Amino acid sequence: MDTTRPKEKEREYWLDLLRFIAIFMVICIHCADPFNISPEARANPEYNFWGSLYGAFLRPCVPLFVMITGALLLPIKENTGAFYKKRLSRILIPFLIWSILYNCYPLLTGMLGLDPAVVSETFAYAGPHPSQSLEDTIARLVAIIVSFNAYTVHLWYIFMLAGLYLYMPYLTAWIEKADRFQYKIYGAFWAATLFLPYAFRFTAPDILGRSAWNSFDTFYYFAGFNGYLFLGYCVKKYPLALNTATRYILCAALFSTGYLITYLGFRYMTANPGSTENDVELFFLYCSPQVALMTLAVILFIKPVKIRSKTVRKYLARTTQYGLGIYLCHYFVVGLGYAISQKLSIPVSVRIPFTALVVFAISWIVVHLFYKATPRYARWIFG
Template sequence: MSDALPLKHERVVWADVLRFIAMFMVICVHCTDPFNISPAARLNPAYNFWGTIYGSVLRPCVPLFVMLTGMLLLPVKQEPGVFYKKRLLRVVFPFLIWSVLYDLFPWFTGVLGLQPSVITQFFVYAGDHPSQAFGDSLHNVLLIPFNFTAMCTHMWYIYMLIGLYLFMPIFSAWIKDATDKQKRMYLGFWIITLFMPYVHEYVAKYILGSCPWNQGFDMFYYFAGFNGYLLLGHYLSKGNNRSLAKTVLVSVVLFAIGYAITYIGFGKKVADPKSTEEQIELFFLYCTPNVFLMTIAVFMLAQRIKVSSTFWVNIFANLTKCGFGIYMVHYFLVGPSWMIVNALHVPIPLQIAVATSFTFAFAWIFTVLVYKLFKDKAKWVMG
């Protein structure tokens, strides 16, 4: 999703492959929404079962993108003004254009005389009785500078990405002079913060200086967040010196532990009718130790990927070029892909995978066509 590319011209092919894996995973996450979010689906044990399986295994998707960004862009080689202009403009314009299109979609359906239920078929978070009034759509458009809406929930990532870009030149000043030992120290404090969501849920709501007049700003707050994944990607960018067998063994063990915690924890929360939305999401949070374990496992395995075929190198390079555009448009395509899956009567265990494949393919084709038609100007729409 990030438009981060190496500052030099050589391709880091395994990073392109990893970006494809993360991209497919994040689309798959959104294709699990009908299983995990839809009230009707949650009443079906089979949907609950497969939604939990798929949803749990996919959690590394966003952290992997952040690690790739840190690996490819840290330390920042440009002056802050140049960096901001290059990175933020490439993100902000597509973000604004597509956010407006998503938020106006309910109104468009009304203009076309379609039933409000069509909106819910496209966007499961829209609820059972979404409004088609122009005033409500305009209200959502005006909210874009402040937050995303139910029609474009995937845009939460862009707010976070912009925040990371703003922070990177500042963070980079420390990274340039920091020793490996100092970086490991920072990562150690950051790993402590990954446990805090569980501490707040199972130990105490307020801890380490956090209180009603200081909510969230506890002792380790200043080491918390996705910036830890940025630094982790940078720190591990030197490569993986372990043998392939040892890498596979360590990665499988780490992923299995992280997955087991995620699957069991999420399964229990979603099965409890008293669980709040925050409690249901608890074990799915990206900045938790279980997701960290799965993420680092996938990253280490990806570092061992070797691609010699020019054809596949070019394919993955094109996916990297189109990645941001695919992310922008794909949420429009999740609903139609599910309509196709239902029409084809795909077995429940395969429905999420098939819907993801349709969504990914349609989004990629659309993005490629936009680049073919509009050439360099396409970057202002597709990133």
């Protein structure tokens, strides 16, 4: 989740709407984990179908957040030191607090005499026999500044976001000096890197200079989420002059093409018993051509939307304020949301979005109550 909060007089509400969509999509993805993670779930035709259907549809969520960050922050106006202090403290302190809470949860359940199955029901990646020992808890806590684990799997995003923040002052320096031709060249090279995971998987892993002693291929230096940062900046600075019909046709074509490739590729990989974890994730990669097409379609579709309702604007702005907090705490609630869905016998076809609605509502209320009760401390807990 990006952590920018535009001032009211400068607010662009289409970005608030886009952020709300992205937050909900992220929660949906995590609510789809019980459908996609275990071999047993993937072997269930109904779970496999709906997990693949929703999972493929939701892939633009993280690229959308990165594009929003680029649209709002690039080019950076502060000096590098001030930018680092403001942005990194905003995410790292809540990151440390929630990392400790998540990693101590198994130990706490053990101290309360609860069965380890409670941990597995809370965290989809915990496995059937999670450890509740003090020793394993300490080992996880020691490692939190360099890695995530089954209890903090969603916090991979914070590591990536911190890297983008470190990189942004240098991207800004280039943006301010480069011309539109250089922008196009950079974008073309970045687009080429999106195809590399498939080249490495389906041709040979050691091409373009990659080898056992070198991980940095020819196009490595143009790769990664920094491309989405730059794309977000470009979409805002150079809006496409399209009439409504052309825009919607273009968005439909981009999204449907990306979606079909993502869905069919993921189904193909999960249908193969010999697929590795990397194979299963191949068509779900955020930095891939089909996901980039879907992401661009969503942002082009939402950009011209005008939001005139003051009530809707208010709650979209509030969700923007709470966004990072919702992201940090929602993973505690996913297991509960899924249990509620099962208890209510929600059909499998709509269980993922229903669970996401429950998780989003609970998380939003929790963050809202904290901000109301203690706004001074809530900012450091929830970002």
